[in-house]
Amino acid sequence: MSIIDHIELPVADAEVSRRFYEAALEPLGLSLVITIDPARTAHGGARLGFGRKGYPSLWLHEEAGSSLPVHVAFSAGDRKAVDAFHNKALAHGGSDNGAPGVRERYHPTYYAAYVFDPDGNNIEAVCQTE
Template sequence: MIDHIGFAVADLEQARQFYVRALAPLGISVLMEVTEEMTGGHGAHLGLGRDGNPFFWIGTGKPAVGGCHVAFAAPDRATVDAFHAAALAAGGRDNGAPGLRPHYHAGYYGAFVLDHDGNNIEAVHHGDPA
């Protein structure tokens, strides 16, 4: 199951204004904002969604992390770890080893790999922060 999807935009504020207005009839609004400082220099991002679930992300991104971002839901941390290892073995490039990402939320455990075209592919488990 796809957990969330995101992509880079040229002007985050302009994109915010567009998507807030365009998605309002669908009940989708900005639920989360992540600053460039929070990502360690990997761009600023807005998470839009509904019912407390930010599933549509737009962000400034960096050229090495350009293209599309797709995150697949994982049932546990071991599956996230297995995804990362399998993706690297298949020729992907590491874009974030498995680990907690508390700047998203306390139990966010994810791993990121760039595919052959530079798309950022992630597996994430939303679980216990311990």
């Protein structure tokens, strides 16, 4: 059982973030599983749920105002998925925050890539095996 059930991030523009996360998370086996209309939300902004097997583990909620950036690391099944995450994220509005590679400061098989999403959040994909 996972220690985290879900994570929710505020975003400035739900459509921009949807395109970014759909592309960046696809290599990791995550997809958009639910969209909640702004009229049905407490803040009046769209809510998007991404996950695996129909369960939304990552929620994005569109909300005006400032927020501090966060760091989220997604598990990748292999190093090729980390590479694909990085490439797709950059092609869909992300900016580089660390190209794919081994981060020996964590441990010898920690293979990760980092990008900033459209709202400046530090998003990572990591494979911790060879």
